[in-house]
Amino acid sequence: MYTEFEATLRAAEDHYLQPQEKEFFLQQLAALDLGLATYEKLQEQEEEIFQGIANCLQEVIPLDQTQALEQALLRWMSVLRYAAMAMLLNSSVYLERQLLAWLANTAQIDPSQSWDQQVSDGLLRALSKLLTQEQQSLLHPFCSRLKPD
């Protein structure tokens, strides 16, 4: 979690923060602010984003695939929540341990994986409309690791 941030504070145990260090500290605080704002936006819009994806895909999938689509939607809601939390913590290790191996194997075994690609594409489109460029850059490193194989 924000290792550079912590390192700056630890380094300051034997001296007051120097102007350059204070500048870095303020930058990190601003990044935290931006991260929290992005997180809150995702939290507020989650239902709307995924309802939109569900509505679009429902028009094109066979009726007997509804359950598979539901599972794919739930999986990607989970992915977005973990990615948002990893962004807030600024920790790709968190994402790795909590989700990546687990998700990859679940999708491999689960036959509903065929809808993962469509849901993922829909999610990326929705995020590009919802988030500012700055917010997208913050979330991108985490979301880009979560593309279905």
Next chain:
Amino acid sequence: MISVAALVQKQGLPGNLFASDTYIQGDMELGLIENRHGSRLLALPDTLLRAVHKSLEHEVGPAAAQVLRECGGIWGKNFYRRFSTEVSDYYGKSLAELTMGELIQSLQECWKTYGWGLLDLDVNYSQQGFLVVKIKNSAFAANETPGNPSGCWVEAGLLSAFFSQLSGRNLYAVQTACESMQAEENCFVLGIPERVKVAEAWLGEAHDHQTVMTRLIAGSADGLPG
């Protein structure tokens, strides 16, 4: 018409129950570790496990294998009970209602987080009534004396008991490869005892895992035991 809100409310959004960061928690000051449900966990040092193995071999000789297998069996039954309760509570459904993917994934993650190794199931022989379990970096093999052909008896007992409870049938595990004997991974074949125990004799003749499987399948096709 799919309602996302209703879907989340009905099924929840489960993640990785056994993610080590959240599953294992501890109190450094008190020297306690527990899982996310508050159940106490016990960390066994390698030295203690090696000492148990050596002492047993010294005390009861060849019968040590049976003792360790029995211990594994008791451990496996308790492990199944805990695994079943925790997974059912987390997913909000019983083990039988989980998809195969969810079940295998949970078991693999659990095995890994407990520090027992990387478990993989080979279900290619399920039609013939055998299940192959492969485990890399097995904690149990790490406690074996290199070159000692005794095998990972605790692990065999643990797997037998776990899969017996899971399947509702009495299953027996025979170890066909061991990391302590320079194999790439530990391999176990599980099946009903009268069909799988015959493999123990073949292992005594130094056959490898693949040969044992071929002979088991051939025996199963001929309708002969094993």
